[in-house]
Amino acid sequence: xKPSEINSKWKQLQNKIASEFDSEIPxxxxxxxxxxxQELGKGPKKYSKRQxxxxxxxxxxxxxxxxxxxxxxxxxxxxxxxxxxIKKIPAYTGLEQEMLLxxxxxxxxxxxxx
Numbered sequence: 001x002k003p004s005e006i007n008s009k010w011k012q013l014q015n016k017i018a019s020e021f022d023s024e025i026p027x028x029x030x031x032x033x034x035x036x037x038q039e040l041g042k043g044p045k046k047y048s049k050r051q052x053x054x055x056x057x058x059x060x061x062x063x064x065x066x067x068x069x070x071x072x073x074x075x076x077x078x079x080x081x082x083x084x085x086i087k088k089i090p091a092y093t094g095l096e097q098e099m100l101l102x103x104x105x106x107x108x109x110x111x112x113x114x
Contacts, residue, residue, distance in 0.1 A: 001103050009106045016109075028098060031105050035059035039081060054080070063104035064089065 001009070014025045017034070026034070036055025037044065039062050047055065061070040061083035070083040092100060 001106075003099060006099055006103045006106065010102045013106055013109055028101060028105075029056060032056040032059040032101070035062060035105065035108060040079070042079065058083070060101065063101060063108060066104055066107065 013031070017023075017031065018025045033052060033055050036057070036059040039058050040055060058081055062081075064070050065072070065083065069085065069087050069089050071086050073082045073084045075081055
């Protein structure tokens with residue numbers, strides 16, 4: 001996707017999520033948190049700050065697994081997924097990282113919202 005297409009679809013995704021959750025427009029961190037909660041599969045509940053960071057990490061690994069960077073190793077005793085890096089991630093700039101994660105998040109939610 002071109003950057004302009006990513007930005008347009010990202011705005012649409014943000015608006016759909018905001019509408020569904022009756023909340024403010026979510027930023028990338030909030031979207032990653034939602035993906036992490038979905039991937040954890042335990043539903044909405046109170047999470048500590050550390051758990052929220054881990055959920056965003058789970059989401060990032062899940063999204064980057066679509067490009068072959070990570071693979072799911074399995075679940076720990078508490079049911080949390082653990083990912084293994086299998087291919088070195090290029091040194092993307094901050095903007096490139098953001099655009100990449102946004103495009104992968106758009107694809108992740110495509111089945112849900114389209």
